[in-house]
Amino acid sequence: MCYDLSFNTSLQSIHDIFPGIIQDDQFQIHPDKSAHIVAHSFGEHPIVMCNREDGLMHLKLMEWGCIPFYTKDEAAFMKQRIMMLNARSERILGDTSSYWFKIRNRRCLIPVTGIFEHRKVTGITKKVPYFIYQKTNNNSEPSNPNPQTLSTSNSETLSTPNQQTYSTPNSDLSSKTHPSPFFLPGLYSVAELPNLQTGELEKRWTFTLITRAANSLMQQIHNDGENKWRMPLFLTDSLRDRWLEPELSTEDLQSILNYELPAAELDCWPVYTIRSSKPRPDGLSKTDPYVWEGLPALEI
16 A cells, blocks of 8 residues: 655646745645655645635645535544545545445545655665656656666765665766656545534535556565555556546546556655655655665566
């Protein structure tokens, strides 16, 4: 499944991709917080949706982790909410008894600049986290997912806490650590729940992220755990736009849900441990490459 995202860019980048989009809420992106977004915090994230009332594209803050529209007692539901962070693509149309089938027409897009996933490696005690992103027109140059092998002239040498170094071209460093945004498909839900302070009913907008079986690259990275060999439902730009079409047929919806992005359209590199509130010892961002001693290369 997918529980760790990154949105390390500006809101303007969303407006650039969706000109004329209506921003419903006033909010700012804080780079220190948005570099690593954790699903289990149930925090708010800007979500792209087609508004049912005016038929226009809107950008709205929603909480990660769907709350079903029929929920009346939020406290009683909280234990189940963890199961609503991700939706398996196979169940959206294939399981008519699921909540995902009920909200299959409430489709949305989750803007990200990358995701994190962990790889189990024999000989390394902790699982190795990877930063993974989808190549776009602005993210088309291939990187090296095994940074200990990088070596080039006219370069900046980056030191790591374990005293290993690797080199990467000065001109490439910015593009590698700050990819352009792309969009993951999701579903959203709207529930009316009492405000815990005032008791008044208020609408709570929440979303889930859709996952599918992993491609050949993601199988190598997400290779352990109860939900291994899964990845987000990465889409091409054309499928991304079709996902938001209000009148999408069942056949077209199933076709999109079946889509598997080729491994060659993803890029990745290992990063330092992300399961910690402490900053990296080297002072770099959570999305910056990190050299893990003894890490075997991925088969690309």
